[in-house]
Amino acid sequence: MDDALPPATRRPVTDAEARAAGHRWWDSDADAYLAAHGDFLGEVDLRWCPEGLREEQARLLGDVAGARVLELGCGAAAGARWLRTQGAAVVGLDLSAGMLRHARAAAARTGVQVPLVQADALALPFPDDCFHVVFTAFGAVPFVADSAALMREVARVLRGGGRWVFSITHPMRWVFLDDPGERGLVAVHSYFDRRPYVEQDSRGAATYVEQHRTLGDRIRELVAAGFVVTDLVEPEWPEGHERTWGQWSPLRGRLFPGTAIFVAVKPDGHG
C-alpha cells in the first residue's frame, strides 16, 4: 500500500516514546544480543566498542581500586564484573530486565557478583555526589531523547573530581547507511539532521529509537552540565581484526572511525 508507514524512518520522538521503545526492544533483544556478541564481550572484561578496545589497555577510567563506580546501560555487566576484580565497588544499572537476567546468570557462572539495579539512566536512584566514576559502553546515551538531561543526572551523582566516560557510535557514521559493506561508504544523510533513527510498527509506534548528536552537540551538553572534557578517543581498527558487528566492519573501520569515547571530569569544588 502506498500510504503504509515505513518500517524505518527519521522523526522526532518524545522521551516517553523513546523509553517505552527502549524498554521493549532491549527486553526482547537481550537473548539475541548476547548470543551474537557475548563471546566477543567476554564475561569478566570491559570492551569499549566493536573495534575491541579493552579498558585493561586503554585505562580511560584511571585507577579504580577502592573507587565507587556506576555502570549505566550495563547489559550483561561484563565490564562491571571486570572492574570488581580490579578492586572497585561497582553497581550495574540497566533499564532492561532481560539484560539484567543475563547479568545475574553471568555472575553465577563467574562467581563475580556486583549489585544490579533496574532503572532509567535519566532518573538515577542514588544520592548526589556518591560515585567516583560513572561509565557506559554504548548504553543509555544513544537511546534517551534528552541526553543533555542525562549529562546533568550523571554530574549530580558524581563526586567532585569524578570521571564520566561513555562510548557511542561516532557521530560521523550517521551520514552513511547502516551497512558494513560498500553501500556503507557513500554519504547519504546530513550530519546535521538530528532527528533520531526510528523503527516503527504498522501503526507508527516506535519499536527502536537511536539518537544522533553532532560532536559539537555532545561537547556542549557535557560543558553545560559542568564537565571538563579531557579526551575524545576514536579507536582505530586494529590490524588483523576481521569481526563485523552490525555496521562495524574491517572495510569501513580502516577508512573512518566507528566509535567515539568521551572522557570528562566533574571539577573538584562542584559537590
Ligand SMILES: C[S@@+](CC[C@H](N)C(=O)[O-])C[C@H]1O[C@@H](n2cnc3c(N)ncnc32)[C@H](O)[C@@H]1O
Ligand atoms: C547496546 S547495549 C550495551 C550493553 C553493554 N554496555 C555492552 O557493552 O554490551 C545498550 C544497553 O543500554 C540499555 N539502556 C537503553 N536505554 C537505557 C536507559 N534509558 N537507562 C538505562 N539503560 C538503558 C539497554 O537496556 C542495553 O542493555
